[in-house]
Amino acid sequence: MTPERRLSDLLGSAEFARAYTIAVLTAVFSSFAIEHIASSVTLATIIAVLCVVGAWILWVRREELSLLRIAPSSLLAFLAWAAVSIVWTTDKSDTAFGWMELFGFAFLAITVGHIRDTLQTVRALGDSLRFLLLVSLGLELLSGVLLDTPFLFLGIQGDLAVGGPVQGIFGSRNMLGFVTVIALITFVVEWRSQSLTARIAIPSIALAALLAFFSSSPTVLVLAAAVGVVAIALAIVRHTPPERRTIVQWVLGVLVALALAAAFALRHVIIALLDAGSDFSIRATLWNTILDFVALKPVEGWGWYGAWARGEFPFTYINFLLDDHHQSALNAYFDVLLQLGAAGLVLFLLFGGIATVRSWLVASARRSVVYAWTPLMLVTLAVESMFESFTIVGAGWFMLVLCALRAGQTRSWRENIDAAHTGAIPTLRPER
Numbered sequence: 001m002t003p004e005r006r007l008s009d010l011l012g013s014a015e016f017a018r019a020y021t022i023a024v025l026t027a028v029f030s031s032f033a034i035e036h037i038a039s040s041v042t043l044a045t046i047i048a049v050l051c052v053v054g055a056w057i058l059w060v061r062r063e064e065l066s067l068l069r070i071a072p073s074s075l076l077a078f079l080a081w082a083a084v085s086i087v088w089t090t091d092k093s094d095t096a097f098g099w100m101e102l103f104g105f106a107f108l109a110i111t112v113g114h115i116r117d118t119l120q121t122v123r124a125l126g127d128s129l130r131f132l133l134l135v136s137l138g139l140e141l142l143s144g145v146l147l148d149t150p151f152l153f154l155g156i157q158g159d160l161a162v163g164g165p166v167q168g169i170f171g172s173r174n175m176l177g178f179v180t181v182i183a184l185i186t187f188v189v190e191w192r193s194q195s196l197t198a199r200i201a202i203p204s205i206a207l208a209a210l211l212a213f214f215s216s217s218p219t220v221l222v223l224a225a226a227v228g229v230v231a232i233a234l235a236i237v238r239h240t241p242p243e244r245r246t247i248v249q250w251v252l253g254v255l256v257a258l259a260l261a262a263a264f265a266l267r268h269v270i271i272a273l274l275d276a277g278s279d280f281s282i283r284a285t286l287w288n289t290i291l292d293f294v295a296l297k298p299v300e301g302w303g304w305y306g307a308w309a310r311g312e313f314p315f316t317y318i319n320f321l322l323d324d325h326h327q328s329a330l331n332a333y334f335d336v337l338l339q340l341g342a343a344g345l346v347l348f349l350l351f352g353g354i355a356t357v358r359s360w361l362v363a364s365a366r367r368s369v370v371y372a373w374t375p376l377m378l379v380t381l382a383v384e385s386m387f388e389s390f391t392i393v394g395a396g397w398f399m400l401v402l403c404a405l406r407a408g409q410t411r412s413w414r415e416n417i418d419a420a421h422t423g424a425i426p427t428l429r430p431e432r
Contacts, residue, residue, distance in 0.1 A: 011053075012060045017115040018124060020057065024050055024108050025128040029179065029395045032171035036153055047104045054111035061115065071110050072408040074351040075401060079103060081344050082304040089303025091312050098306040105394065109401035118406060119193060119370045126190045126204070129183040133207050136168025136176065140214075165216035177217030178384050182399065183208040185227060185376050192369040219387045226383045227376055229259075234372055237364045245364060283330050283387070289318055290329055290338050301341035306393045314338075332385035332392050348392075352382060355404035362407065374403050 010016055027034065027046050035043045058065065082099050089095040116124065143151045144160030151158070155171045165173040187208060191201035212220050233252050240248045293302070293314045308315040308327050319325055329335035337345045359374040381391045381400050390396030 008060050011057050017057070018120070020050075020053065021112050021116050021121070021124040022128055024054075024112055025125055026132065028105065028108065028398045029128060029132055030169060031394050032175070033154060033169040036155070036171075044101075047101075047108070051104055051107050051111075054108060057115060058111060065114060069409060070114075071106075072351065072355070072404050074347065074354055075106065075404060078344070078347040078351050079106065081340055081347055085301065085303045085340060085344075088297075088300055089305075091303070091305075091309065094305055094309045094312055095303045098304050098309070101306055101393070102304070102397065105398045106401045109398045110405055113402050113405035113409070118373065119195065121402070121406070122186055122189055122193070122370060122373050123195055126183075126186045126196070129179065129186060130204055130207070132169065133180070133183060133211055136166075136170070137207065137211060140166045140168060160214060163216075164214040166211065166214045168211060173215045173217045174219055174388055175390065177212055177215040177220040178223070178380075178388070178390055178396070180208045180212035180215065181220060181223045181227065181380055181384075182377065184212070184224075185373065185380065189370060189373045189376075219384065222387070223380055223383055227380055230376060230379045231372070234360070234363055234375065238367070238372075242365075249364070282324075286318070286322060286324075286326060286330060287334050289321055290334050293318065294337055294341070297341060299341045299343055301337070301339045301344055304339050304344075307389075328389035328393075330388060332389045332396075335389045335392055351404060352378065352391075352400065355400075355407040356382065358407035359403065374406050378403050378407075 027050060031043055034046065079099075079102065082102060086092050086095045086099070112121065139151065139154065139156055140158075140160045143149060143156045143158035144162075144166070147158075148161070149158055150156060154169055155167050156169075157165075157167065160166050166176065167173055168176045168179075170176045170179055184205060187196075187201055187204040190196040191198070191205075196204070233256075237245060237248055237252065302314055305312065305315070310316070315326075329338060333345060333348070336348045340348075356375060356378045359378055363371040363375050377399060381396060381403070384396070385391045391400050
């Protein structure tokens with residue numbers, strides 16, 4: 001066997017696909033730590049190398065892939081609009097680098113989505129997050145209890161002994177809280193799908209819950225409540241006979257609309273209960289200022305940057321007006337509106353909305369609990385986007401693309417086209 005053939009066999013093997021997936025997930029979720037321990041160049045190099053390896057894997061597996069199903073069209077439209085914004089941006093180089101980061105994480109998600117099925121993805125994510133949460137807890141114990149000194153290069157303040165908040169290796173308490181919710185969903189789905197024994201699953205859930213508590217992040221409670229409600233609703237739909245499922249879906253939709261209206265009407269009471277008045281006040285002031293700048297470029301926005309570029313207008317001027325140092329709009333929707341205008345926001349909402357509907361329909365029809373992972377994750381991302389901009393950069397963006405791809409692989413107009421070529425009847429595609 002030639003060396004080229006052996007390399008192709010290695011890249012196309014299931015073992016290499018699992019190792020690659022774990023490497024990608026670990027790198028993506030530890031991006032903050034990599035960047036602050038080494039440098040942003042190191043992180044960019046790691047992502048670039050993983051993209052090159054991913055492209056090679058897809059090439060080796062090209063006979064298994066359909067070009068029409070490579071990526072959701074809504075994702076391609078959003079990426080295209082972000083790329084086009086380089087025409088009117090105030091800093092073309094920063095926009096180019098911001099777009100390459102956006103594309104790089106999206107490409108990694110696309111690769112993982114094509115070489116791993118849902119259960120395999122859940123297992124790999126569970127393994128990666130168990131490791132990273134254990135590392136976070138170990139460093140917090142070392143910093144806050146044993147040495148009693150902050151690890152400033154990692155953003156760890158060493159406040160574990162006084163009850164938090166803690167950040168782990170994720171840079172902020174809100175990001176840690178976000179990751180712990182993702183981990184909790186993943187660990188529970190692993191357990192319920194019998195991929196893990198209780199001996200591993202229960203300590204994993206306890207670890208994530210412990211770090212969620214010590215993160216003292218107000219968004220954790222909101223995310224937990226949203227995921228809990230959606231999980232109950234999904235369980236009701238899944239246990240409803242098929243002939244009555246449509247009616248139940250509509251009833252649940254009306255109840256959700258009423259609940260959202262009630263939450264908006266009682267927003268001040270809810271904020272007070274969460275003891276998040278100061279945080280919300282900061283966000284409201286920031287969002288009002290952002291809207292003033294959106295009014296200057298309402299359709300196209302100021303150009304794509306992702307995380308706010310230092311020294312670049314309008315971000316520096318917004319911080320100057322507020323006498324603050326925000327690195328994002330603290331809301332993914334406002335960030336997209338500011339950077340890509342109303343056109344970009346519509347594409348972003350279509351991208352996430354279509355994925356959520358598709359994943360919900362798949363989870364409603366299929367009996368395995370593993371299919372509940374995608375809609376629960378998309379709801380988590382949608383709700384988190386109201387309080388942070390995590391879903392347009394780094395791990396949050398990676399998860400959004402991965403879940404959208406997973407949803408599109410089972411319910412898409414592309415299936416009808418593929419079926420027309422093969423003569424097959426388009427149905428829900430089984431897991432690979």
